[in-house]
Amino acid sequence: MPRVRAWWPGAVAGLVAAALALAVGELVARLLEGESLVRAIGDVVVDSSPRAVSGVAIETFGTSNKPALLSGVVALSLLLGALLGPLAMRYRAIGVGAMAAFALAGGLAAARDPFTSPAQAWTTAAAAGGAGIATLLWLLRMANEGGADARAAPPDPRVKRPGRRRFLQFAGGGLAVAALSVPLGRRLIEPADDVDAQRAAIVLPPPSTPAPGTLTPASEEATPQPPPGARTPASQTPTPEPSPAVQSGPASVPGISPLVTPNSEFYRIDTRLSVPRIDSAQWRLRITGMVERPAEFTFDELLAMDLREEVSTLACVSNEVGGDLVGTAYWLGVPLPALLRGAGVQADATQVIGRAVDGFTVGFPTDVALDGRESLVVFGMNGEPLPADHGFPARLIVPGLYGYVSATKWLGEIELSRLDSFDAYWVYRGWPQQAPIKLQSRIDVPRGGQSLAPGNMRIAGVAWGGLSGVSGVQVRVSRRSTGGERSEGAWTDAELGEELSDSSWRQWVADWVASEGVFDLEVRAIDRSGMVQTAEEAPPFPDGATGHHSIRVRIRA
Ligand SMILES: Nc1nc2c(c(=O)[nH]1)N[C@H]1C(S)=C(S)[C@@H](COP(=O)(O)O)O[C@H]1N2
Numbered sequence: 001m002p003r004v005r006a007w008w009p010g011a012v013a014g015l016v017a018a019a020l021a022l023a024v025g026e027l028v029a030r031l032l033e034g035e036s037l038v039r040a041i042g043d044v045v046v047d048s049s050p051r052a053v054s055g056v057a058i059e060t061f062g063t064s065n066k067p068a069l070l071s072g073v074v075a076l077s078l079l080l081g082a083l084l085g086p087l088a089m090r091y092r093a094i095g096v097g098a099m100a101a102f103a104l105a106g107g108l109a110a111a112r113d114p115f116t117s118p119a120q121a122w123t124t125a126a127a128a129g130g131a132g133i134a135t136l137l138w139l140l141r142m143a144n145e146g147g148a149d150a151r152a153a154p155p156d157p158r159v160k161r162p163g164r165r166r167f168l169q170f171a172g173g174g175l176a177v178a179a180l181s182v183p184l185g186r187r188l189i190e191p192a193d194d195v196d197a198q199r200a201a202i203v204l205p206p207p208s209t210p211a212p213g214t215l216t217p218a219s220e221e222a223t224p225q226p227p228p229g230a231r232t233p234a235s236q237t238p239t240p241e242p243s244p245a246v247q248s249g250p251a252s253v254p255g256i257s258p259l260v261t262p263n264s265e266f267y268r269i270d271t272r273l274s275v276p277r278i279d280s281a282q283w284r285l286r287i288t289g290m291v292e293r294p295a296e297f298t299f300d301e302l303l304a305m306d307l308r309e310e311v312s313t314l315a316c317v318s319n320e321v322g323g324d325l326v327g328t329a330y331w332l333g334v335p336l337p338a339l340l341r342g343a344g345v346q347a348d349a350t351q352v353i354g355r356a357v358d359g360f361t362v363g364f365p366t367d368v369a370l371d372g373r374e375s376l377v378v379f380g381m382n383g384e385p386l387p388a389d390h391g392f393p394a395r396l397i398v399p400g401l402y403g404y405v406s407a408t409k410w411l412g413e414i415e416l417s418r419l420d421s422f423d424a425y426w427v428y429r430g431w432p433q434q435a436p437i438k439l440q441s442r443i444d445v446p447r448g449g450q451s452l453a454p455g456n457m458r459i460a461g462v463a464w465g466g467l468s469g470v471s472g473v474q475v476r477v478s479r480r481s482t483g484g485e486r487s488e489g490a491w492t493d494a495e496l497g498e499e500l501s502d503s504s505w506r507q508w509v510a511d512w513v514a515s516e517g518v519f520d521l522e523v524r525a526i527d528r529s530g531m532v533q534t535a536e537e538a539p540p541f542p543d544g545a546t547g548h549h550s551i552r553v554r555i556r557a
Pocket residue numbers: 059266267268269270271272314315316317356358360389390391402403404407408409410
């Protein structure tokens with residue numbers, strides 16, 4: 001009877017080979033400062049996820065799932081290695097071919113990366129593939145010497161199998177080296193974070209027209225008295241000094257969202273697994289497409305233009321009711337209309353496309369760009385050069401529009417086109433082409449689910465809409481009886497904080513004397529046109545969540 005061939009040495013060999021291929025790929029990618037093969041494959045998965053899937057899934061796919069996606073790529077690679085190993089034991093060519101195909105896929109994915117040259121991508125892929133093939137062949141040979149291969153001469157029963165132990169030692173060693181090399185490589189060869197060095201060296205010129213609530217530079221004013229909510233351009237912290245006038249207002253409530261969101265707390269949403277690191281000296285902004293005079297600007301040329309600073313609220317369409325994918329910042333940049341007029345927009349160019357250096361695109365109607373709102377090519381955020389996460393060196397900001405149709409980070413090109421001839425990144429994936437920010441409000445304090453003592457209480461939060469400004473916020477407190485019925489309270493007006501601009505959120509506060517019981521606290525906003533925020537509940541897809549933010553608290557002595 002022929003001995004049944006053991007499958008597991010092949011599986012072990014395949015798994016270890018895949019692990020070492022990944023590890024060598026990571027190390028070489030880091031040494032060459034190119035894109036990691038694992039991340040590059042993850043990016044391909046994000047970008048090519050079927051339209052149907054993205055349409056149903058939220059637009060934050062690839063952001064909220066980044067760690068899961070990367071672990072998935074690694075796990076799948078190891079699994080494939082383990083499955084192919086036993087086959088490779090019989091047919092070496094299959095093992096070698098599969099490893100090569102694997103490296104080829106990684107190389108193709110990395111070559112797609114705009115910050116990785118083909119030479120970097122293919123050197124990395126070749127090193128990874130070579131390591132995988134060498135490991136596989138070496139381990140398989142050792143497995144055979146150990147007698148795991150039935151084709152080997154029947155082992156002399158008197159001979160112990162030193163090969164088997166050696167095989168396991170080498171396999172375990174290979175796995176350990178692979179596991180260790182990743183964190184080690186990360187520590188040893190941390191790529192120089194040159195974006196922060198660049199940002200430190202950039203001096204942002206002051207805007208020619210300051211935004212409302214912006215402090216005139218100290219040199220021009222003897223005793224600067226910041227208006228409430230204003231920030232000092234020189235200071236890196238946008239948190240306003242509360243003036244006596246607002247101390248009793250919403251701004252003074254502990255736990256409320258700051259009127260201006262600090263950069264470090266500003267939400268981040270994008271499709272990138274690794275943040276683009278752009279050299280602003282090499283960077284260019286091109287104006288292309290349906291224009292009379294295509295143009296190209298360097299970073300310094302843009303800085304030297306007439307700058308504007310505007311404060312506005314940016315929201316992600318994927319923000320759930322009560323969610324935190326929304327923030328407000330002072331944006332400093334060149335007015336988009338000026339750039340467009342300079343280039344001469346053709347009459348039938350109905351769409352402005354904002355193209356990122358990584359290929360991401362947004363699109364919005366040319367009419368929106370020219371309707372008087374302060375759309376900007378932005379390079380300053382709250383008095384600092386844009387952080388890498390938020391689009392260094394330049395991004396678009398169009399007040400009143402959700403980020404996915406307007407706010408291209410790592411901007412490289414503004415292309416004029418027609419609405420019906422190009423679908424931007426998320427539009428192609430099923431989201432609507434036009435996406436104004438919806439009227440929304442959020443309760444920041446108290447937190448839902450809290451147990452609180454009876455007495456005077458402040459309910460506070462923020463409210464924002466598109467362009468029409470928030471003119472009112474109302475709060476309703478409803479008691480829930482033990483039976484679960486709800487005795488609905490009346491809507492009462494909250495006190496509003498100051499309004500920095502039509503397109504920025506407002507803080508609000510309502511006082512409540514809480515007695516014992518369980519209560520639902522609910523909020524709704526009213527804009528200047530008199531529109532009341534709808535109670536109708538809708539999910540983020542397709543055009544932004546609606547409904548009232550409502551929280552439940554228990555009041556207990
Ligand atoms: N290059 C690039 N720009 C992008 C995105 C992206 O995926 N890539 N996402 C957009 C989306 S969906 C939103 S909501 C905003 C978020 O900007 P923030 O990360 O600065 O908050 O950026 C927009 N700009």
